[in-house]
Amino acid sequence: MKRKTLIAVQVLAAVALALPLSAAERLGAKPGSKMRLEGTSNIHDWQVEGKLIGGYIEVDQNFPLEPGKEAKPGKVEIKGEAFVPIRSMSSIEKDGRPYSTKMDDIMYEKLLEATNKRITFYPTELVLKEAAKDKTAPYVYDAKGLLAVAGVTNEVSFPVNVVPQGGDDKRIKISGTANVKMSQFKIEPPAPKIALGMIKTGDDVKIIFDWVVGPPKKSAQ
Amino acid sequence: MNENQINSSGFNRRDFLRGGSMAAMMAFMGGVELFAQTNAAPPGGEVKPGLKVKVAVIGLGTWGRDILKTLARLPIAEVVAICDKYAPSVKRASGDAPNAEQVEDYKKILENKNIKAVVIATPTHLHKDLVIEALKAGKHVYCEAPIAHTVEDAKAIAVAAKAAPQQVFQPGLQLRSDPQRHFLLPFIRSGALGAWVMARAQWNKKHSWRNTSPKPEREKELNWRLDPAVTLGMIGELSGNQLDQAAWFFNAKPTAIEGSGNIAFWKDGREVADTVQATVHYSNGVFLTYSGTLANSFDSDYEMFYGSDSAVMLRGSNAWLFKEVDSPLLGWEVYTKKENFYKETGIVIKAGASKSADQGASTAPEEPFTNTPLSYALGNFLRNAFDIATAVDDFKASFGDDDAEALKEHLAKVRRQPAAGYLEGYQAAVTAIKAAEAVKTGKRVELPADLFTV
Numbered sequence: 001m002k003r004k005t006l007i008a009v010q011v012l013a014a015v016a017l018a019l020p021l022s023a024a025e026r027l028g029a030k031p032g033s034k035m036r037l038e039g040t041s042n043i044h045d046w047q048v049e050g051k052l053i054g055g056y057i058e059v060d061q062n063f064p065l066e067p068g069k070e071a072k073p074g075k076v077e078i079k080g081e082a083f084v085p086i087r088s089m090s091s092i093e094k095d096g097r098p099y100s101t102k103m104d105d106i107m108y109e110k111l112l113e114a115t116n117k118r119i120t121f122y123p124t125e126l127v128l129k130e131a132a133k134d135k136t137a138p139y140v141y142d143a144k145g146l147l148a149v150a151g152v153t154n155e156v157s158f159p160v161n162v163v164p165q166g167g168d169d170k171r172i173k174i175s176g177t178a179n180v181k182m183s184q185f186k187i188e189p190p191a192p193k194i195a196l197g198m199i200k201t202g203d204d205v206k207i208i209f210d211w212v213v214g215p216p217k218k219s220a221q
Numbered sequence: 222m223n224e225n226q227i228n229s230s231g232f233n234r235r236d237f238l239r240g241g242s243m244a245a246m247m248a249f250m251g252g253v254e255l256f257a258q259t260n261a262a263p264p265g266g267e268v269k270p271g272l273k274v275k276v277a278v279i280g281l282g283t284w285g286r287d288i289l290k291t292l293a294r295l296p297i298a299e300v301v302a303i304c305d306k307y308a309p310s311v312k313r314a315s316g317d318a319p320n321a322e323q324v325e326d327y328k329k330i331l332e333n334k335n336i337k338a339v340v341i342a343t344p345t346h347l348h349k350d351l352v353i354e355a356l357k358a359g360k361h362v363y364c365e366a367p368i369a370h371t372v373e374d375a376k377a378i379a380v381a382a383k384a385a386p387q388q389v390f391q392p393g394l395q396l397r398s399d400p401q402r403h404f405l406l407p408f409i410r411s412g413a414l415g416a417w418v419m420a421r422a423q424w425n426k427k428h429s430w431r432n433t434s435p436k437p438e439r440e441k442e443l444n445w446r447l448d449p450a451v452t453l454g455m456i457g458e459l460s461g462n463q464l465d466q467a468a469w470f471f472n473a474k475p476t477a478i479e480g481s482g483n484i485a486f487w488k489d490g491r492e493v494a495d496t497v498q499a500t501v502h503y504s505n506g507v508f509l510t511y512s513g514t515l516a517n518s519f520d521s522d523y524e525m526f527y528g529s530d531s532a533v534m535l536r537g538s539n540a541w542l543f544k545e546v547d548s549p550l551l552g553w554e555v556y557t558k559k560e561n562f563y564k565e566t567g568i569v570i571k572a573g574a575s576k577s578a579d580q581g582a583s584t585a586p587e588e589p590f591t592n593t594p595l596s597y598a599l600g601n602f603l604r605n606a607f608d609i610a611t612a613v614d615d616f617k618a619s620f621g622d623d624d625a626e627a628l629k630e631h632l633a634k635v636r637r638q639p640a641a642g643y644l645e646g647y648q649a650a651v652t653a654i655k656a657a658e659a660v661k662t663g664k665r666v667e668l669p670a671d672l673f674t675v
Contacts, residue, residue: 029619031627051631054619085615087608090636098636217623 024058024077025065027213030171035084035209040202048107049096050089053211055082057123065215067166068135076126076141082211083118086111106190110182112150121156122146129159138163143176149185156180171214178207274361274603277302277321277330279351280343281314282443284365288342289317291596297603304330307439327351331358338389338606340599341365344442345458346451349374353381356388361606363599365393366461367650370453372672375650379675382643386629387613389606392646395598396466398639401538402594405570409470413551414528417471420509421525422463424455427518429487430495449492455513456480456497457657463511463524464501464656465641465649466535470526473505474673475652478666480659486516497660501652504670511656534567538594541567601638608635648673 033053039046057080064071086108091099111119125144132139138161147156160176181203182189189201276298278289285305292298304324305311311323324330330339331354338361341351348369355362362382369375382390396402432443446452468474478501482494496514503509523536530548534541542554543565558569612635616628641649651672659666 028621031620031624031631051634052615052619054615083619085611085618087611088615101636 024060025063025215026056026058027172028056028216029054029082030169030212030214032171032212033210035089035207035211037089038206038208039204042198042200045094046099046103046201047092047094048089049092050084052088053082053084053209055120056080057082057213059126062128063126064132064139064162064164065170065172067164068132069164071128071131071139073128073131076128078123078126081120081122083120085118086113086116110150110187110190116149116151118148120148122148124155126160132163135166136163138175147178147180149180150187152185154180154184169214169217171212174209174211174213176209178209180205180207272297272607273299274338274607275299275301275336276338276340276603277304277324277333277336278314278318278340278342279304279327279330280341280347280365281305281310282342282344285310285342286314286317288340288595288599289314291593291599292340293317295596295600295603297600297607301336302330302333307442328354331355331360337361337610338363338603340602344445344451345453346370346374346445349377352378352390356381356385356390359388361389361602361609363391363393363602364646366465366646367453367457367653368392368646369650370451370457370654372651372654375647375654376675379643379647382646383675386632387609389602389609389640390643390646391598391602391605391640392643392649393598394462394465394641394645394649395594396462397469397641397645398598398601399538399594400597400639401535401540402466402469403639405533405535405540406470408570409526409533410472413531414526414533415530415545415548416528417505417507418527418529419507420467420471420527422460422467422509422511422523423520424459424463424511424513424522425518425520426515426522428515429489430493430515431487431489431491447491447493452493453653453657454482454493454497454660455495455515456482456499456511456660457653459513460499460511460656461649461653463522464509464652465645466524467501467509467526468503468648468652469645471503471505471507473503473507474648474670475501475655475668476504476670477502477668478652478656478659479664480656480661480666481663482660485514494660499656499659501656533570538592540570542570543567598640601640605637605640608637644675647675 033051035050035053037048057078060077062072063076063078089104089107091103091107093099123143123145125142127142128139129142130140141160141162142157143160144155144157146153156178158176158178160174163173163175165171165173182205183203189203191200274297276292278285278292278300281289281303282305289300289303292300300318300321302322302324303311303314303318304327305314306325306327308325311325315321315323330336339355340363341348341355342365343351345365345367346369348364352362352364352368364378367375368378430444430446432440434440434443441448446458452458464475478499480497480499482497484491484494485496487495495516497512499511501509501511521536523534526533526535529545531542531544534543541560541562544554554568560567560569609632612632613628616631620627622628651668655666655668
């Protein structure tokens with residue numbers, strides 16, 4: 001039954017991706033992104049970070065591509081996918097220094113990296129809550145979509161800030177924080193066998209991301 | 222590992238003592254000698270079952286066969302081809318890689334897209350073209366040290382490796398991958414030895430260095446180490462790891478080398494010295510004396526580092542600390558295992574031996590065969606090759622392949638197993654080449670700082 005539901009969700013995502021958007025602007029992933037996972041355990045908090053967020057979005061003309069551009073309240077048509085290669089993420093100390101390759105391997109195993117190489121988010125809805133107050137301020141949206149982790153897909157929603165960077169390459173930074181639970185994705189919180197198995201990891205995980213997207217590079221004349 | 226990473230280690234005495242105190246407490250609680258580090262990870266780090274890198278070995282002389290035997294024991298290594306232009310050498314080595322394709326033309330290896338990494342163990346003077354062609358073919362390259370017999374060749378290799386950030390280039394400076402050395406590094410850099418005094422290295426073995434073959438041309442090839450036109454002699458071919466280790470531990474570059482050599486025993490018509498001595502001066506004001514002979518094997522090979530408070534001796538993957546009577550008490554050494562060396566008492570400093578503490582053993586167990594500096598170097602090379610290839614694939618899948626600078630920046634942040642890079646390989650080769658020059662000419666050779674830049 002669960003498998004059927006999963007297949008149905010994935011089919012829906014695929015169908016949504018296949019539908020054309022009217023007068024869409026395609027924005028592809030650019031370097032400069034960051035995703036951080038934060039969680040807890042009974043000995044100390046943990047954090048994992050990766051610098052790769054790939055994928056693309058197609059948005060309608062109401063999406064702000066330039067700083068200070070007027071945006072109408074309400075829905076923006078959106079489709080696409082944002083993905084993070086699991087092996088690009090690694091555990092770090094709070095100050096950013098590398099933590100442990102053993103912890104990385106535990107994470108990869110829990111995320112079923114062998115069979116699910118990516119964490120993928122398929123946006124389905126974007127609603128403008130607050131337009132930018134000035135050229136450097138963010139446009140605030142409510143985002144909804146399907147989050148696929150370790151072979152399990154769930155609908156999630158979270159606020160995002162959109163900040164057009166302007167400049168020649170017209171990059172746009174999309175930032176947000178989503179709160180999820182490992183158990184939502186059928187992931188049993190890790191309990192490493194070290195320290196007599198006394199270490200317990202919390203179920204809650206915070207996903208913090210800065211995703212940089214932009215229009216395709218113009219080919220040289 | 223690059224030079225910046227090494228320099229940015231930021232070790233200080235307080236950090237070291239903090240670690241030492243914890244280790245001492247643990248040792249005291251267990252009532253056993255101090256082994257100051259938990260079990261070292263196996264070569265290449267913790268490797269999941271099934272994680273394999275397809276690798277070929279080019280050059281199947283004595284050292285090439287040792288490499289092959291080591292690869293055969295590494296879970297991450299899948300030796301898919303072996304190559305030597307001399308067919309009997311390929312046949313002789315095939316027993317250690319029974320499933321590998323046997324090849325006499327290295328170009329077949331480079332053309333094979335299935336092969337991701339190559340280990341080059343040919344004579345030193347043949348490295349350059351092989352390395353550059355292998356890098357051009359997209360292979361990850363492990364090249365035995367010294368990487369070249371001339372500064373020009375060494376620089377050409379380093380430049381090619383620098384220009385290939387999507388691939389791993391690792392020179393055969395195996396001590397740079399040895400967990401024991403990495404355990405010792407903060408100890409030494411933190412100033413636990415006091416002020417630097419001097420260093421000493423030795424390599425003694427009774428061996429003619431001469432090989433025979435019924436074919437004169439083959440015999441000439443086999444005896445390249447005795448050919449004055451291409452050889453770096455004993456000091457150039459054998460001291461590379463030891464001199465590089467000194468530069469690494471001192472965090473300093475050689476500035477001048479004085480040397481001498483003679484044919485003390487093997488008077489068989491050779492022109493290459495069988496006994497050598499050299500003094501290598503480093504930019505921190507300290508010098509290392511090196512001696513080596515092919516005429517006597519007493520005391521084999523080892524390195525000594527002397528400070529005003531204590532001295533450290535390294536033999537293979539073992540190390541001992543010898544304290545001066547007036548040196549400050551570090552704390553932890555009270556509880557450690559001691560071994561006697563004639564009238565001296567050596568305090569055992571050993572990484573990765575906590576298993577013996579767990580078992581209540583009074584002495585550290587011998588490490589299994591695979592856990593030699595060579596196995597760590599090869600294991601780390603293959604793991605880094607895998608991780609870099611994965612990172613390149615991930616980056617290109619995320620952003621395409623039209624932003625080479627961003628990719629380079631991304632790869633610079635990929636976590637790597639400890640290993641020497643092109644810069645260390647180049648600098649070690651330059652040191653070896655200049656040391657050989659000093660021994661050959663009997664003159665002092667200056668090494669300006671700009672000689673070490675790529």
